[in-house]
Amino acid sequence: MAAGGIGTRPLPSAIARAMGLVRPFASPFRALRRKPLGLVSLVLLVLMVVVTVFAPWVAPYGIDEATDRYAESPSLQHWFGTDHLGRDVLSRVLYGGRVSLLVGFASVVLGLGVGVIFGVLSGYVGGWPDILLQRLVDVFMAVPNILLALTLVASFGAGIGNVTLAIAVGIAPRAARIVRGSTLAVRELPYIEAAESLGMSSVRLMLRHVLPNIMAPIIVIASIQLGVAVIVEASLSFLGLGVPLNVPTWGNMLSGAGLRFMIRAPWMAIAPGIALTLVVVALNLLGDSLRDILDPRLRGSGGRAS
Secondary structure (H helix, E strand, O other): OOHHHHOOOOOOOOHHOOOOOOOOOOOHHHHHHHOHHHHHHHHHHHHHHHHHHHHHOOOOOOOOOOOOOOOOOOOOOOOEEEOOOOOHHHHHHHHHEEEEEEEHHHHHHHHHHHHHHHHHHHHOOOOOHHHHHHHHHHHHOOOOOHHOOOOOOHOOOOOHHHHHHHOOOOOOOHHHHHHHHHHHHOOOOOOHHHHHHHHOOOHHHHHHHHHHHHHHHHHHHHHHHHHHHHHHHHHHHOOOOOOOOOOOOOOOOOOOOHOOOOOOOHHHHHHHHHHHOOEEEEEHHHHHHHHHHHHHHHHHHHHHOO
């Protein structure tokens, strides 16, 4: 009778989360409704991604479509004005955002994926593999992201693939360090010891129990590192070491003609600068909101304040 009662009784939320019965993404995004800045940032980011992905259908002009209006100030016909070759700046900002955001997302996915794998292995296995991996992480973390990316791109050449790989190399060790710390905390929980005593394999245990319970810091890392990746890509393009110059990105739109015509046609550089600033600020605000929601130490105080 008692056993039947226990079997039909709903599990407490903490135990359900520990057993992986609660969707890890549902709570953070539902809680964003209590964070106005985070919610506005998320909406802005989604809007920016949509308009850049569908730039061929949203942009009023083609990527290199010239008009007879050269370096014309913003007007109803050209909302962001035209550049020195008569091309619509708004259209080029939308097309440029496709490359900037593509490189940012791809580098974060690649770098975070590698970092999570090595971080979980390092924290769970321990011993000499942990020591070796962490010393390697120390070496990479001693070099700033932008300097590391500059070195790699200068060595292997420009291009979307090389830029993405160079940025991912800088993201991976930082992600691995944070994921390792979270894995060490989860590794000592009683249900991990119980699973090990039942003979569950290490790979299955890491995938089924460890990884789902460290998703909170992974989500925060992704949102913050995405802003870093967009800034690094823009910096490389600004220096002429990013994607080819004939492909518009927010970074290379700020350099070259954008610098030469800064006095005569400042909107050529202001428009991509505003787009870049909005994306980076929105990513940072979203990351701060997610950190407040997902950090257990801040979650309790936030709930009492509300």
